[in-house]
Each structure stands twice: as structure tokens, then as C-alpha cells.
Amino acid sequence: MIRPILISFLFLTLGGNLFASYKDSINRKEVVTRHDIIAHKADTLASITMGNGGFAFTVDITGLQTFYKDYENGVPLGTESEWGWHSFPNIHHYKRSQSYKYITQNGRQVSYSVQIKYPAKDKAAVDYFRVNPHRLQLGNIGFVLLKKNGQRATLSDIKNINQHLLLWKGELISSFTLEGTPVTVYTYANQQKDGISFKVHSNLLKMGRLFIRVAFPYPTGDFSDKGTYFKDTSSQKSFFNYTQKNKGYFVHQLDSTVYYLNTNWNSAVDIDSSRPNFFLLEPKNTDEFEFNGVFSQKKDIVKDNLAQIKNSNFLSWKNFWEEGGAIDFAGSKDKRAFELERRIILSEYLTRVQCAGSFPPQETGLTYNSWYGKEHLEMFWWHAAHFALWGHPELLEKSLDWYFKIESKAKALAQRQGYQGVRWPKMVDNSGNESPSSVGAFLIWEQPHLIYLAELLYRDKKQKSIIEKYKHLVFETADFMASFATYDSATGKYNLGKGIIPAQECFNATETFNPTYELSYWYWALNMAQKWRVRSGLQKNKKWENIIKNLAPLPQKDGLYLATQSTPDCYAPDSKVTVDHPAVLAALASFGAADGLDTSVMKRTFFKVKKVWHWDHTWGWDFPLVAMTATRLHLPDEAVDALFKNVTTNTYLPNGNNYQDSRLTIYLPGNGGLLSAIALMCAGFDGNKTPTPGFDRKNWKVKWEGLSPLP
Numbered sequence: 001m002i003r004p005i006l007i008s009f010l011f012l013t014l015g016g017n018l019f020a021s022y023k024d025s026i027n028r029k030e031v032v033t034r035h036d037i038i039a040h041k042a043d044t045l046a047s048i049t050m051g052n053g054g055f056a057f058t059v060d061i062t063g064l065q066t067f068y069k070d071y072e073n074g075v076p077l078g079t080e081s082e083w084g085w086h087s088f089p090n091i092h093h094y095k096r097s098q099s100y101k102y103i104t105q106n107g108r109q110v111s112y113s114v115q116i117k118y119p120a121k122d123k124a125a126v127d128y129f130r131v132n133p134h135r136l137q138l139g140n141i142g143f144v145l146l147k148k149n150g151q152r153a154t155l156s157d158i159k160n161i162n163q164h165l166l167l168w169k170g171e172l173i174s175s176f177t178l179e180g181t182p183v184t185v186y187t188y189a190n191q192q193k194d195g196i197s198f199k200v201h202s203n204l205l206k207m208g209r210l211f212i213r214v215a216f217p218y219p220t221g222d223f224s225d226k227g228t229y230f231k232d233t234s235s236q237k238s239f240f241n242y243t244q245k246n247k248g249y250f251v252h253q254l255d256s257t258v259y260y261l262n263t264n265w266n267s268a269v270d271i272d273s274s275r276p277n278f279f280l281l282e283p284k285n286t287d288e289f290e291f292n293g294v295f296s297q298k299k300d301i302v303k304d305n306l307a308q309i310k311n312s313n314f315l316s317w318k319n320f321w322e323e324g325g326a327i328d329f330a331g332s333k334d335k336r337a338f339e340l341e342r343r344i345i346l347s348e349y350l351t352r353v354q355c356a357g358s359f360p361p362q363e364t365g366l367t368y369n370s371w372y373g374k375e376h377l378e379m380f381w382w383h384a385a386h387f388a389l390w391g392h393p394e395l396l397e398k399s400l401d402w403y404f405k406i407e408s409k410a411k412a413l414a415q416r417q418g419y420q421g422v423r424w425p426k427m428v429d430n431s432g433n434e435s436p437s438s439v440g441a442f443l444i445w446e447q448p449h450l451i452y453l454a455e456l457l458y459r460d461k462k463q464k465s466i467i468e469k470y471k472h473l474v475f476e477t478a479d480f481m482a483s484f485a486t487y488d489s490a491t492g493k494y495n496l497g498k499g500i501i502p503a504q505e506c507f508n509a510t511e512t513f514n515p516t517y518e519l520s521y522w523y524w525a526l527n528m529a530q531k532w533r534v535r536s537g538l539q540k541n542k543k544w545e546n547i548i549k550n551l552a553p554l555p556q557k558d559g560l561y562l563a564t565q566s567t568p569d570c571y572a573p574d575s576k577v578t579v580d581h582p583a584v585l586a587a588l589a590s591f592g593a594a595d596g597l598d599t600s601v602m603k604r605t606f607f608k609v610k611k612v613w614h615w616d617h618t619w620g621w622d623f624p625l626v627a628m629t630a631t632r633l634h635l636p637d638e639a640v641d642a643l644f645k646n647v648t649t650n651t652y653l654p655n656g657n658n659y660q661d662s663r664l665t666i667y668l669p670g671n672g673g674l675l676s677a678i679a680l681m682c683a684g685f686d687g688n689k690t691p692t693p694g695f696d697r698k699n700w701k702v703k704w705e706g707l708s709p710l711p
Contacts, residue, residue, distance in 0.1 A: 333698075
């Protein structure tokens with residue numbers, strides 16, 4: 001029996017987690033497996049994504065991408081990677097400088113890359129660089145199933161469906177019948193390379209009624225690309241070459257882009273390539289067929305067989321679930337406990353599959369394109385902060401290192417605009433090229449993310465090596481932030497803006513200044529950069545310190561924090577700015593009180609926002625944001641209620657994806673945000689003395705381990 005004095009010691013040293021000292025206090029496998037995905041009918045919003053963090057392959061009820069047209073308007077059956085990008089030929093020799101427009105900002109002209117409407121040639125250049133480069137849908141691998149009468153089977157012909165994603169093993173087992181004949185499919189994502197493996201067992205193979213289709217789509221150039229466009233055959237070509245018996249590679253060339261699908265299989269096949277960019281594989285004299293495919297920028301031989309790939313996959317997923325953070329809500333009285341646990345477990349799975357690579361992810365991950373497949377750096381915190389908070393800092397570090405690769409372009413952007421340091425762009429491709437945007441170009445809240453995320457890595461083990469590795473980027477980021485603030489001689493304070501759009505994107509850049517969230521984040525991040533200087537054995541930066549001491553105070557009116565200083569009527573009955581992200585609450589969410597924030601004022605603001613906000617015009621990460629603010633205000637019931645707010649954009653599908661609307665059927669910042677909120681609600685934050693501050697202990701039985709408190 002643990003004596004009370006030991007309990008107190010454990011609570012103080014482990015962030016309030018009385019369970020964290022017991023390695024076996026949570027039966028992790030039991031918790032994970034009770035949220036395995038099981039389906040008995042086709043649901044186009046319930047497709048399942050498998051992957052390794054930098055590559056993903058989304059499948060339908062057959063375990064492959066058989067009915068891609070049926071799923072096109074649900075969660076599409078995409079195949080994407082971090083390296084797969086393409087540009088349409090720039091035949092008109094457009095230049096990025098054609099998107100630059102000078103904006104009067106605090107008395108000087110500043111160049112921004114925006115969506116210019118005229119002249120026509122510059123608008124065409126803008127359109128080109130928004131579209132290009134775009135992420136590629138690499139290929140479609142599925143079945144062609146024939147009925148007894150020779151007609152191709154449709155989705156409605158698939159009967160007796162039983163599909164099971166075993167989360168602990170990363171194994172998908174799909175079984176069904178076609179006209180009474182059983183089919184069983186085992187699907188695995190290659191954890192070492194960008195590939196997919198499967199085994200299919202059915203007498204339909206011997207009957208000549210089951211084929212494997214490999215097809216290569218052409219990019220649409222649209223906001224979304226779902227991997228279903230096959231009409232353009234003039235700008236692409238593909239073919240197959242054998243290298244050894246049952247081994248070979250497909251080549252796909254579109255414009256100047258070339259990549260490969262390297263393959264092996266376990267028995268002889270006939271290949272029909274009569275339709276351009278489509279290949280039908282017909283296994284011969286067998287009722288079981290194994291296929292291993294690896295997408296790559298170079299041709300190669302796939303040496304591993306299915307058993308080896310399966311075992312590697314099992315080990316990788318077992319290690320993931322056994323390491324890092326874990327939660328268990330079993331025994332809770334609140335009827336929502338099981339559903340919240342489900343959302344958490346599936347969010348862990350989805351972010352590990354789609355957001356754990358070497359680059360910041362796009363908002364729809366590696367399933368299908370949104371915003372042409374571009375990364376949005378203001379969303380990077382929501383995609384990746386949770387990795388460090390849930391005991392997987394290596395997954396955050398992996399993608400944070402990408403900032404080194406784009407540092408020179410971020411520095412050039414700052415210099416072009418007359419600032420010091422580095423200005424991280426908002427909407428970018430993998431090379432760090434900024435996409436023209438009349439909104440994104442004016443956002444600033446992505447700037448402090450680098451400092452925050454680097455600090456999370458340092459907090460993990462307090463390693464000097466982390467300071468040495470990232471201090472240059474931290475200091476360059478702080479240099480920009482300090483140079484961006486503008487001195488107001490009338491008040492003696494430094495302002496942010498005019499000339500900005502806050503996280504709540506419904507404001508006009510030319511009129512907006514001093515948003516509450518950005519002011520507090522600026523203050524917090526500059527202070528943190530000073531701490532990094534001290535840790536590095538340096539003196540505090542005098543310019544930064546002057547900004548910190550004289551940054552404009554958080555704007556208030558009638559005892560409430562305002563969205564921005566430029567909108568004193570933001571809560572009025574006829575206000576048009578009680579939509580989009582309730583960013584004013586973010587001033588006390590991911591970090592503690594900064595820039596003189598008064599928690600009593602924030603508490604009144606919290607309830608005002610709750611009352612007047614148009615919640616049907618919000619986004620998936622807004623609800624974790626509200627939950628974090630509520631947790632820091634010691635309002636646990638409000639925190640949980642926020643996570644279950646009955647709004648469409650707070651929907652979590654059977655596959656765990658956060659649904660927004662028909663355009664964004666998945667939205668990974670919502671999943672990542674949920675995990676960060678749960679870390680705060682369980683492990684708390686610096687200075688907190690309340691165990692599991694985000695949960696009412698009367699109705700919630702919360703076990704957790706391996707989570708880290710937030711700053």
C-alpha cells in the first residue's frame with residue numbers, strides 16, 4: 001500500500017499523475033484494441049487510411065482502392081507521399097514576382113505575394129503559382145471483380161462485408177462475398193518504404209473473375225485532387241518492365257515528372273495494358289495472390305516478401321503503442337467517456353499514419369489534396385505539437401528539421417519586406433516556396449510556432465544538444481518578430497499591425513491591429529527566446545527586451561478581451577466577427593498568461609464567446625482550443641463539453657477522421673488538436689496543482705501515463 005506521503009511525492013513529481021509510476025497501470029493493448037475499426041457495410045465516409053507517416057494509401061471496403069469513383073465524394077481513396085509533387089509546364093515563363101503587390105503598412109511600402117486580379121498576365125501568374133507545384137496522387141491499386149454474367153461488379157454487389165482494422169498490429173482484414181463466393185484480403189502499409197502490400201484469397205482468382213488493377217491518374221490542378229482523373233492521356237505515359245521472375249517496376253511519366261512503382265508478387269500473372277495508364281494483372285492457376293508494391297523516385301527491386309513486411313509492420317505498431325503516452329477512461333460515469341477515448345486512439349493512429357514524416361503535412365494529410373496539397377504552417381502546431389506531449393518527440397523533431405531547409409527562403413521573404421531575421425511563410429510547397437494568397441500573406445501567428453515547438457523538444461529531456469541545434473532558428477525567428485512590431489509614439493507602445501490578418505481570418509488586413517492572441521503569443525515567444533539565449537550562455541537581447549516591456553497591452557472593453565484593438569464592437573449583436581476561429585481564447589490555451597493577461601477577464605470573455613459565437617462557422621481545431629482555455633481557467637466541465645459541442649465541424653467519423661464539410665471530409669488539425677488538449681487536460685501545465693485539471697473527478701475516472709504538461 002502506498003503511504004499518503006508517497007502519493008503526494010508522486011503527484012508533485014509526475015505532474016499530478018498518480019498512475020504514471022506504474023508501467024503496467026494501463027493495459028495499453030486492451031485500450032487500443034477496444035477501438036479497432038469494424039465495418040459490416042460500405043460507407044464512403046468510412047474508408048481506412050494506412051501508411052508510415054510520410055506515405056499513405058486509403059482503401060475501401062475491399063481492402064484496396066476498388067471503388068474509387070464511389071468514394072470520390074466521401075473520404076477519397078488516395079495514394080500520396082511527401083516526395084510526390086508535380087508542376088504543369090510553365091510555358092508562359094511566369095515569375096513569382098508577378099504576384100507581388102506593395103501595401104502601405106505603417107508608413108512604408110511592403111511587398112506581399114497576393115492574389116492579384118489584374119493585369120490579366122499577372123493574375124495568370126498568380127493562378128499558376130497557387131496551383132503549382134501540387135501534390136501527386138501516385139496511383140490506384142484495386143480489384144476488378146466480374147460477376148457470373150461477365151459484367152463488372154459494382155459496390156452494391158459486394159455482400160457479407162466484414163472489415164476489421166487491428167490497430168495494435170496495423171493489419172486490415174477485409175472479407176466479403178460476390179455472388180456467394182468469398183473473398184478475403186489482408187492489407188499492410190510498408191513501415192520502411194513508401195509502399196503497400198496485400199494478400200487476397202478467393203476462388204474468384206481461379207475462375208478468372210478477380211483481377212488486380214494498377215492505374216496512374218493525372219493531376220487535376222484543382223483545389224482538391226482525389227486521384228480519380230484518368231482522361232488526360234496525352235501528357236502522361238506508363239509502362240511495366242520485368243526485372244526478374246515475378247519482380248518488376250511500373251514507370252509513370254507525366255510532363256517532366258517520373259516515378260516508379262516497384263513490385264513483386266508470388267505467382268505468375270498475365271498483364272493487360274491495352275488501356276493507357278491502366279494495367280490489369282491476372283494471376284494464373286492460384287486461389288491466393290500476394291502483392292508488394294513500393295512507390296519511389298527511382299527504380300529498384302523489392303526484396304522483402306509479404307511475411308517480412310507484415311512482421312515489420314506489426315513490430316512498428318506495437319512499439320508505437322507501447323511507447324509514449326496512454327489514457328484509459330474505463331470506469332468513468334460520464335457516458336461520453338468511451339467516445340472520447342475512441343476519438344483519442346483513432347487520432348493517435350491517424351496522425352501517426354499521415355503527419356509523422358519529414359515535412360509539415362497538409363490539412364488533409366496524405367489522403368487527398370486540399371489547397372493543391374500545400375502545407376499551411378500556421379497549422380503545424382496543431383498537426384505536430386502533440387507528438388512531443390504524448391511522448392513521441394522524435395516524430396516532432398523529424399518534421400521540425402524541415403525549417404532548416406527553407407531558412408534561406410524565409411530570410412529572403414523577411415528581407416524583401418524590410419524585416420530582420422526569418423519570416424516563415426504560410427502556404428508553401430515542400431521547397432518552402434510561398435503561394436500567393438490575399439489572406440495567408442498577412443497572417444503572423446505561424447511565426448512563434450517554431451519557438452514553441454523547439455521548446456517542447458527541449459522540455460522533453462532538457463538536453464543541451466536541442467538548444468545548440470535549434471537556437472539559430474529560434475533567434476532568427478525572434479529577430480523577425482521584434483522587427484515586425486511597430487513603435488507607436490502616441491502610446492509609447494509597440495503594436496502588431498496595421499497590415500495583418502489574425503488567426504481569426506475574417507478581418508481586413510489594412511485596418512486590423514493588436515489582436516489579443518497574437519499579442520500574447522508574441523510576448524510569450526520573445527520571452528522564451530530570451531530564455532534560450534540565457535541557456536546558451538548569452539546575454540538577453542536588448543531589442544527583444546524593449547519590445548517585451550513595451551508591447552501593447554491586450555485590448556479590453558467592458559471587462560472583456562477584444563478580438564482586436566481595431567474592433568471594439570466585436571461582441572455587438574450585429575457583429576460580423578463572431579465567426580471563424582474564436583482566437584481571442586487562444587491567448588490562454590497552448591501557453592499560460594502572457595502580456596499581463598488577467599484570468600478573471602479571460603473567464604468573462606470565455607463565457608461571452610460561448611454565448612455569442614456562431615459555432616456553425618467554426619473549424620475542427622476550435623473545439624480543442626476552447627477545451628484548453630477552459631482547462632486553464634479550471635472549468636473542467638466546460639472543457640469536456642467543448643470537445644463534444646454538437647457542431648458539424650466537430651464530427652468524428654467511424655474511421656476517426658474529423659469531418660468539416662463536403663469539401664474537407666477529413667481535417668487532421670482537429671485530430672492533432674484533440675490530442676494536445678487531452679495532454680493539457682490530463683498532465684496540466686506549468687504551475688498547475690490540480691490533478692487532471694480538464695476532468696471532473698466525480699464523473700471521470702482518468703488513468704494516464706507518459707503525457708507531458710504544457711508551458
